[in-house]
Amino acid sequence: AQTVTQSQPEMSVQEAETVTLSCTYDTSESDYYLFWYKQPPSRQMILVIRQEAYKQQNATENRFSVNFQKAAKSFSLKISDSQLGDAAMYFCAHGDGGATNKLIFGTGTLLAVQP
Amino acid sequence: DADVTQTPRNRITKTGKRIMLECSQTKGHDRMYWYRQDPGLGLRLIYYSFDVKDINKGEISDGYSVSRQAQAKFSLSLESAIPNQTALYFCATSAASGRPYEQYFGPGTRLTVT
Numbered sequence: 001a002q003t004v005t006q007s008q009p010e011m012s013v014q015e016a017e018t019v020t021l022s023c024t025y026d027t028s029e030s031d032y033y034l035f036w037y038k039q040p041p042s043r044q045m046i047l048v049i050r051q052e053a054y055k056q057q058n059a060t061e062n063r064f065s066v067n068f069q070k071a072a073k074s075f076s077l078k079i080s081d082s083q084l085g086d087a088a089m090y091f092c093a094h095g096d097g098g099a100t101n102k103l104i105f106g107t108g109t110l111l112a113v114q115p
Numbered sequence: 116d117a118d119v120t121q122t123p124r125n126r127i128t129k130t131g132k133r134i135m136l137e138c139s140q141t142k143g144h145d146r147m148y149w150y151r152q153d154p155g156l157g158l159r160l161i162y163y164s165f166d167v168k169d170i171n172k173g174e175i176s177d178g179y180s181v182s183r184q185a186q187a188k189f190s191l192s193l194e195s196a197i198p199n200q201t202a203l204y205f206c207a208t209s210a211a212s213g214r215p216y217e218q219y220f221g222p223g224t225r226l227t228v229t
Contacts, residue, residue, distance in 0.1 A: 004157075009155075033216040033217075035217075037220075042222075043203060043222065043223045043225075044220070044222050044223070045158075045205060045207075045220035045223075047217065047218075047219075050216075050217065091157060091158070093158075095216040095218075100163070100171075101146060101209050101216050101218070102148075102160055102163065102173070103158075103160070103218060105157035105158040105159070106157055107155055107156060107157045108157055
């Protein structure tokens with residue numbers, strides 16, 4: 001069965017610093033997708049970044065980037081120049097890429113940003 | 116206006132009551148999903164639908180039912196609510212082509228069963 005593991009329940013970072021959130025997953029598929037979602041106190045789920053497994057290049061979206069290690073089944077999120085607005089729960093998710101497009105979510109990492 | 120809307124945003128109900136959560140979308144997506152979020156458990160899939168005639172169970176469908184009234188509307192029902200169904204419920208949509216793996220979420224419904 002597909003699983004997604006986020007081993008850091010909580011993290012803290014100083015404003016303007018860099019933080020990395022960890023995620024590992026387990027799958028037997030070769031074609032799949034990985035995502036990081038942000039959930040601020042408003043509870044809205046916001047897509048931060050996506051990675052297609054067939055792409056070797058790590059995805060980047062402004063201050064957010066990933067380190068995708070396919071062989072190790074690792075997908076970490078790096079937030080550079082952290083801002084107060086980055087404080088949120090972050091979820092890693094795996095999409096099977098098949099007909100169902102179901103997402104399997106990790107348990108989340110709560111990120112605090114200290115001024 | 117939001118692309119995916121959910122009503123109500125918050126609801127308190129009593130054990131044994133029937134309750135319906137509604138989801139509407141203007142994204143034109145064919146695929147719709149219902150998830151529940153519990154602290155420490157992330158989001159888990161309850162039901163999903165690829166079109167009006169295609170509805171499938173997710174990993175935690177027991178105690179829930181759904182109705183796809185139209186392409187844009189997907190409702191989740193709790194026939195007889197129980198306290199452990201207290202959770203945050205999300206509706207999501209995705210396209211059938213293009214980027215079908217990318218899901219867009221509604222604002223969530225906070226349900227409390229007393």
